[in-house]
Amino acid sequence: MTDTDHAIVVEGLRKTYGRKHALDGLDLTVPRGTVHGLLGPNGAGKTTTVRVLATLLRPDAGRVEVAGRDVVSHPDEVRRRIGLLGQHAAVDEELSGRQNLDMFGRLYHLGARRAAARAEELLERFALADTGRKPVGRYSGGMRRRLDLAAALILAPEVLFLDEPTTGLDPRGRTEVWESVRSLVDGGTTVLLTTQYLEEADQLADRISVVDTGKVIAAGTPDELKARLGGDRIDVVVRDAGRLAAAASVVAMAARAAAVTTDPDRRLISAPVTDRMGALTETVRALAAAGIEAADIALRRPTLDEVFLHVTGAAPAGAEAKEGAAA
């Protein structure tokens, strides 16, 4: 029988491209009406997971149920209950926003009149009503994303997939998308969200699964994960590279940190802190007392790289590219 408490059930999901295991036994359970974040670097398997769940990709092995339906045996049943916001805008660039939504509404079999009315409603809701005949190709990134989201919501889906919904958006666009997602969840929609940004998962998700090399390597609420990750960090950049070692021991004392890392190329010292403000004032004071000049001192959240260092004990493949992404 179908699982009524869970909008998404994934067990032992595998997908192989040639010799590469894109998904290597991924498990995931998402209760109805919640937001679940899939957090991980590029190539971790986030997008592949979403594509399997959205019936775009056939899994090699494993059980996948979305909205109580099996994606392999009943893809059409699934398609009538999901909305998809992919990484790339899945709209027709040559048509206007209205033409796009009208077309998708017809393809959801709303009929011509209801499709047109629904298009109008969604354009209004996403502040796109005044775009006229302008083709989507000439929309801004934020407008295109909003239209894409509107298209995913034509049928008020039970389950909404958001694959890196805010990548490439400015802070305003990001906030807009977050607000839309929150109001949907208030309406009872289940959301599966992939992101590279810890902050985004933190803002939106009830629970997070950290994914790497096609598997879930850690899962929990944002607070649980953060507790495991050791919280905030302090970064100190010294002016004189020769004083790096001296500064490192000063910072270790001041921040009461056991594990201090140094990066000679960037003249950077980084240490975990528990008492943010106490550590900051103490570090500033101790450095001045030792006569070490700092070029920069900052408190910040752990980056995704540090999440991975902590969870896996090794940096994820291609980690350099995301340096500071969640800072």
Add this chain to the structure above:
Amino acid sequence: MTHVPAPAHPSAWVLADSWTMTRRGLAHWARQPVQVLVGLAFPVMLLLMFAYFLGGGMTVPGGGDYKEFLVPGMLALTMAFGLEGTMVAVTQDLNKGVIDRFRSLPMAPSAVLVGRSALDMLQSVLSLLAMIGVGLLMGWRWHDGLGNALQAMGLLLLLRSAMLWLGIYLGMVAGKPELVQAVQILIWPVGFLSNVFASAETMPGWLGAVAEWNPMSATAAAVRELFGSPGADGGSWAAQHALSMAVAWPLLLLAVFVPLALRRYRGLGR
């Protein structure tokens, strides 16, 4: 809020969904009228070039006006060359993000391809009418009555529909625009290796035989017969059975490539 409509199986929606996809294509036309006109003008230009630049030096087998010989051939060639436009459009479409949206909707999966074929057939009818109009201006006529002329146009559109589905399939197999270019070049020798511009009997023996069995030659010869144009008769078996061949060839191609194309579309993402 909006609710999920009647849970009919998606294939019940083939016609409605295909029409929606064809409307999408028509909306593209409305946005790019110049492109549509260029598409219609290109074969007309070829017709004029062959009639007036080269036509003076050509002789029709069995005698007669070269223009009378050329126009039916060019109609067949235009129908066959439509393959290229279909292929480009399919390749471009599959590389666009919107295809993911279509594939995640509860629509009939075949509608994307069927809608494309309906749009291209419409384009072909317009193209055929433009060519016939220019042909008439050039002095070409059909001589065996309107009924036969309409039959000829039916055969031309049948060839077009076969080439269209071949184009859809090739477009999906090629996948990338770069590979489409190879087909765009190859189509020329294949198109000319036929009786469109010259009788196959004028070609070296084995080449002539290949040209006579070219599906395009069958349609060109059949159409010449129905229009009562000169140069319709050839000695070979293929030439003598041009009418049946002009029906059999496209049906064979359709029987092979429609299922292949539909299966390939459904298999996307495997």
